[in-house]
Amino acid sequence: MKKALAKRDEQIKSIKALIKEKNVRFILLQIADILGSVKSTTLPVSQIDKIINNEVMFDGSSIDGFARIEESDMYLHPDLSTFIILPWQTHNGYTTARMICDVYMPNGEPFEGCPRYVLKxxxxxxxxxxxxxxxxxxxxxxxxxxxxxxxxxxxxxxxxxxxxxxxxxxxxxxxxxxxxxxxxxxxxxxxxxxxxxxxxxxxxxxxxxxxxxxxxxxxxxxxxxxxxxxxxxxxxxxxxxxxxxxxxxxxxxxxxxxxxxxxxxxxxxxxxxxxxxxxxxxxxxxxxxxxxxxxxxxxxxxxxxxxxxxxxxxxxxxxxxxxxxxxxxxxxxxxxxxxxxxxxxxxxxxxxxxxxxxxxxxxxxxxxxxxxxxxxxxxxxxxxxxxxxxxxxxxxxxxxxxxxxxxxxxxxxxxxxxxxxxxxxxxxxxxxxxxxxxxxxxxxxxxxxx
CATH class of the missing domain: 3.30.590.10 (Glutamine synthetase/guanido kinase, catalytic domain)
Known part of the structure; x- marks a missing residue:
């Protein structure tokens, strides 16, 4: 557990250093729905602490095969190892980074309908x-x-x-x-x-x-x-x-x-x-x-x-x-x-x-x-x-x-x-x-x- 926490701390430190060095303005968080389509949300880099602390919520009922309307709240848990700067700049000269996420329920359990979880x-x-x-x-x-x-x-x-x-x-x-x-x-x-x-x-x-x-x-x-x-x-x-x-x-x-x-x-x-x-x-x-x-x-x-x-x-x-x-x-x-x-x-x-x-x-x-x-x-x-x-x-x-x-x-x-x-x-x-x-x-x- 200590090794895992130390590794995570190093990853976060590295990510924040890259954000500063590469002039990252936005963070794109990506998931896949059950049918294999890519879904994403883009947050300003000011939200990086919220992102890495797994606090970004989304409406699962709006994504194919995820959840019913009465159980729609879900959380994005980014896989820090997937952090990468997109190899092209936006029109205003800023760069965007991307992380691939796992989907979790509000109780902290992995969502069984997340395709990445199925493979894991x-x-x-x-x-x-x-x-x-x-x-x-x-x-x-x-x-x-x-x-x-x-x-x-x-x-x-x-x-x-x-x-x-x-x-x-x-x-x-x-x-x-x-x-x-x-x-x-x-x-x-x-x-x-x-x-x-x-x-x-x-x-x-x-x-x-x-x-x-x-x-x-x-x-x-x-x-x-x-x-x-x-x-x-x-x-x-x-x-x-x-x-x-x-x-x-x-x-x-x-x-x-x-x-x-x-x-x-x-x-x-x-x-x-x-x-x-x-x-x-x-x-x-x-x-x-x-x-x-x-x-x-x-x-x-x-x-x-x-x-x-x-x-x-x-x-x-x-x-x-x-x-x-x-x-x-x-x-x-x-x-x-x-x-x-x-x-x-x-x-x-x-x-x-x-x-x-x-x-x-x-x-x-x-x-x-x-x-x-x-x-x-x-x-x-x-x-x-x-x-x-x-x-x-x-x-x-x-x-x-x-x-x-x-x-x-x-x-x-x-x-x-x-x-x-x-x-x-x-x-x-x-x-x-x-x-x-x-x-x-x-x-x-x-x-x-x-």
Whole structure:
């Protein structure tokens, strides 16, 4: 306890020194709602003592999935380790700092509907088993032109493809600006390139502990949208914004460590993969239908999860090819990892990492062995071949995914009752609104025919 208090005192001292040194005028406090949207409030720096003493209150009933009107008072508890000066100045020359917050109830207890708390709870379970969870994401996004009113139009700003360069790639300057801004947030950017679709891009940053990674994904989406807007473009993390071309995914490269040792690596195994790796994969494969609604939370997510665009729709794993749901990259040692390929960048990263981790730990706890790896190209298999190899498919719609979530006790326990119920309610409402609409395809298909 004394060490924790001493560390906190040092953090506060450092924060106040930076505020003075960098001419900080405002403090932005950030949280995520259950659906993964960033919410924030900005306070003048004169309120810094109130901020660091966890005295900032907000109305939880106004945020999706948080609280009822009669229990709306909630408090922001900033994570002091997330304090950072935004790497751009405001128009008047002042700077703004940001802190990511946890949400607490008036009685001092963590709010069970706070997505960050859901992930922390899953990480505590991993820690009790002797593990720390590391994740490296690969988020993709599209950039579109805007009209004269600044509204996005489904017109890609280039015609380039995978790894293309300028002049075909019109997004090079934007990616460089995004990379510089991310480095200002403390990111170590490992790669930035054009993806398969026209106007589609990917920027990868170094793996970190899961809580830091989830915070970084939220920051990443904010930075990408802001810098694209600075260039007169619109960036979108919608999974399938344009019909007929590649959708945007966010592969998750996951590993478990014990101190400095990657427990997924076993030099005594022929393939270098430990028993824990196999069980972790088994847990993922067993529970993936249950957490697909979390990793792929939009109706539009399932327009990406279709055959023909290299999207992972088949529940299988492999060390050698990219067609199954789970791939094991070739590097071993500290880099040994499990790549989960179905998540998309619209997901709430805190909930996605919490459910994927819990699914994997279920495999380790219960020694769930995965089936044999599938080293053939599943995309070219016919239905009979897939059935012979016992290869099932992911849910084909958000409604189907919600039904799978509703009956998966492992995933529901990871989320907690509050988040499970609020998430399902919100997504069923979204589905009911969608199915009540008459879409252009239906008119084109049926109006004249019937």
């Amino acid at each position: 709870r899953a990480l505590e379970k991993a820690e009790s088993m002797g593990f720390t969870f590391h994740v490296g994401p690969e988020p993709e996004f599209y950039m579109f032109n805007v009209d004269e009113k600044g509204n996005p139009v489904l017109e890609n700003n280039d015609k380039a493809g995978y790894f293309d360069m300028a002049p075909l790639d019109k997004g090079e300057d934007v990616r460089e600006a995004i990379t510089i801004a991310l480095e200002g947030f403390g990111f170590e950017v490992e790669a930035a390139h054009h993806e398969c679709g026209p106007g589609q891009h990917e920027i990868d940053f170094k793996y970190a502990d899961a809580l830091t990674t989830a915070d970084n994904i939220m920051t990443f989406r904010y930075v990408v949208k802001k810098i694209a807007d600075d260039f007169g473009l619109f960036a979108s993390f919608m999974p399938k914004p344009v019909e007929g071309i590649a959708g945007s995914g966010m592969h998750l490269n996951m590993s478990l460590f014990n101190n400095e040792k990657n427990i997924f690596f076993d030099e005594n195994k022929e393939n270098g993969l430990s028993d824990e790796t196999m069980y972790f994969i088994g847990g993922l494969l067993k529970n993936v239908k249950g957490f697909t609604a979390i990793t792929n939370p939009l109706i539009n997510s399932y327009k990406r999860l279709v055959s023909g665009f290299e999207a992972p729709v088949n529940i299988a794993w492999s060390e050698k090819n990219r067609s199954p749901l789970i791939r094991i990259p070739a590097k071993r040692g500290l880099s040994t990892r499990v790549e989960l390929r179905n998540p998309d960048p619209s997901c709430n990263p805190y909930l996605a990492l919490a459910t994927a981790l819990t699914a994997g730990l279920d495999g380790i706890e219960n020694r769930i062995s995965p089936p044999e790896p599938v080293n053939k190209n599943i995309y070219k298999m016919c239905l009979e071949e897939r059935q012979e190899n016992h290869i099932e498919a992911l849910p084909k719609s958000l409604y189907e995914a919600i039904a799978e979530l509703s009956k998966n006790e492992v995933v529901k326990e990871a989320l907690g009752n509050h988040v499970t119920n609020k998430f399902i309610s919100a997504k069923l409402g979204e589905w009911e609104e969608y199915v009540a609409k008459v879409h252009k395809w239906e008119i084109e298909r049926y109006l004249r025919a019937y």
